[in-house]
Amino acid sequence: MPTFDVGIVGGGCVGLATAYQLRDAGLKIIVWEKEAEPAFHQTGRNSGVMHSGIYYKPGSLKALNCIGGREEWVAFAQAHGVAHEVCGKIVVAADETEIPGLEKIYRRAHENGLTLSRKITPEEIREIEPECAGVAGIFVPYTGIIDYRAACVKMTEILRQKGHKVIFGAPVKALKRQTDGYAVHAGNETYRVGRLAACAGLWADKIARMDGLNPEARIVAFRGDYYRLLVPKVRHLIYPVPDPDFPFLGVHFTRMTNGETECGPNAVFSFKREGYSRSSFSFSDAWNALSFSGTRRFFAQYWQKGLREYQRAFSQKLFHKTLRRLVPSLQANELAPARSGVRALALAPNGELLDDFVFIETERSVHVLNAPSPAATAALAIGRQIAEKILNKTNS
Ligand SMILES: Cc1cc2nc3c(=O)[nH]c(=O)nc-3n(C[C@H](O)[C@H](O)[C@H](O)COP(=O)(O)OP(=O)(O)OC[C@H]3O[C@@H](n4cnc5c(N)ncnc54)[C@H](O)[C@@H]3O)c2cc1C
Known part of the structure; x- marks a missing residue:
């Protein structure tokens, strides 16, 4: 043996x-x-994306390992010729209601020692990303992209x-x-x-x-769909202020290491753990998830947002509407459906995501x-x- x-x-x-x-x-x-x-x-x-670590609870495994891991990837990529770039990102408040959320991210970035993260004005947003509009933003120089x-x-x-x-x-x-x-x-x-x-x-x-x-x-699968940007309207990475009542970062613009820009991902419950299309279905995976009290409680808590995510998953028009909050000049025909990924999220029996x-x-x-x-x-x-x-x- x-x-x-x-x-x-x-x-x-x-x-x-x-x-x-x-x-x-x-x-x-x-x-x-x-x-x-x-x-x-x-x-x-x-x-x-090589995340900076601005979102995570100080002292958590996510915060500590994200910051250390990102630095290790940059060293690894440099040593072994893996495509990557530390290009920075902006987080943008599209309107006044998002400013408290933006402030919270800013404070957390500094609590996590990411002290070069700085607040930016609408004019500075335009200097960094000419097609992006917002009432306030944060520039995070640590964020990067890599070919994982x-x-x-x-x-x-x-x-x-x-x-x-x-x-x-x-x-x-x-x-x-x-x-x-x-x-x-x-x-x-x-x-x-x-x-x-x-x-x-x-x-x-x-x-x-x-x-x-x-x-x-139990692991529950959430699919994330992407669109591809057909025109070069975004230089680097543009993120919204995450919805504080929904445990995902929100659809964003990401330049990949191959030079293309992707928009997404959304977050919809997947009826198949490795299901990469909107119609993917596995009876055993669906039963495993839906017979679990954690999934049912999660749905009970987030049903309205979940429903909206579902509608958006089937409607390019709604996806486009969300993206236009950050890039108002974006036209619907400048987006093409692209790939999907599926996230593994561990749900506790009480419906909370670990x-x-x-x-x-x-x-x-x-x-x-x-x-x-x-x-x-x-x-x-x-x-x-x-x-x-x-x-x-x-x-x-
Ligand atoms: C849409 C999406 C966007 C994301 N964006 C980012 C991002 O930008 N930055 C970031 O840091 N994170 C991001 N994440 C999260 C990140 O990709 C995951 O947290 C990470 O890839 C988890 O890695 P893993 O090795 O645990 O899982 P996986 O990459 O899923 O690897 C697990 C492997 O185990 C194998 N496996 C399973 N069962 C068996 C078996 N019985 N025998 C043998 N092999 C088995 C699978 O085939 C698989 O290859 C994103 C995730 C998704 C889905």
């Missing part, structure tokens, strides 16, 4: 970053990814060069605890590993259950139960934390 010191489930940014942070620890590592390539789900379908998929390809390459194994097309189907580790059935093979890290994104709760755990929270990153551990395993945005930005920092937890576990 092939034997390794550490087995890692998931070839997204968190799993690969964990392996990357363990690469020189003198351990034999294996990563199993069920798809044929790395970063096939959340990591490769996100906005490609390319970064994952590079980490795979480095791991393989160092003699570790990263296998694609190898879904982990069963985990069996043994006295000295795990027997892991992945693809058509059974492996023995001493310690295990599970970084399975949309399937985090399922892998935890395979390990005999019974997490209270706000921070969540790890659960056993004697020989670490499970990443909740790694929502900014987990791509934070991946190298989260990976370091998981690596430390793994190193502290017995291997005898």
Whole structure:
């Protein structure tokens, strides 16, 4: 039976970053990814933003890992020629009612030590983004963009060069605890590993259950659709002030590393965990989510906003209307439907979204139960934390 010191489930940014942070620890590592390539789900379908850390509660895992992780990505991208740019972003209040929310973000940015974030006037907004209009804004110089998929390809390459194994097309189907580790059935093979890290994104709760755990929270999938901007009206990144009553950042304009600008993502409940179109449906995923008290309570709390998000998901006109609040000159025919991504969000039975990153551990395993945005930005920092937890576990 092939034997390794550490087995890692998931070839997204968190799993690969964990392996990357363990690469020189003198351990034999294996990563199993069920798809044929790395970063096939959340990591490769996100906005490609390296977030600054301005939104998160001071001292939270999100705040700490976002700031550290972003700096590590910039160093990694520079060292390995991964496309990236620290271009900064603006957060814009479209009208007076959004100013208290903007002030709150400004205060939080400074509480998190991001002291170069500064308030900007409507004239300065126009200097930075000539087509953007707002009554006030914040310029955040720390934010950047990166090609996360390319970064994952590079980490795979480095791991393989160092003699570790990263296998694609190898879904982990069963985990069996043994006295000295795990027997892991992945693809058509059974492996023995001493310690295990599970970084399975949309399937985090399922892998935890395979390990005999019974997490209270369940992963619920929220799709985010993007439109592509057909005219060069945006230079960098433009974000709205997030709705304080809805746990998402709001649709924004993002220049990607390939030079295109994308607008989105919205946030709609997805009837399929890996469903990337508006009609995607899986009976078992839908049943799993809808039979859970947390989902029903979440819907009861957010039904009005959820309904509006649904309408917008099917109406380019409504999407356009939202975007025009930030870029008034934007015409409907300057947008074309583009790709979608699906977020894995952990919901508690009381309907609350788990706000921070969540790890659960056993004697020989670490499970990443909740790694929502900014987990791509934070991946190298989260990976370091998981690596430390793994190193502290017995291997005898
Ligand atoms: C639309 C959208 C926009 C976002 N924008 C940003 C952003 O701009 N910046 C940011 O920082 N974050 C962003 N995020 C969040 C970020 O992308 C995720 O938090 C991050 O990618 C999570 O990484 P992961 O490795 O945990 O999950 P994933 O990337 O989903 O990787 C998990 C991997 O595990 C594999 N897997 C699952 N089950 C098994 C199994 N049984 N066997 C083997 N393999 C398995 C999956 O195939 C998958 O490849 C966004 C997310 C979405 C969806």
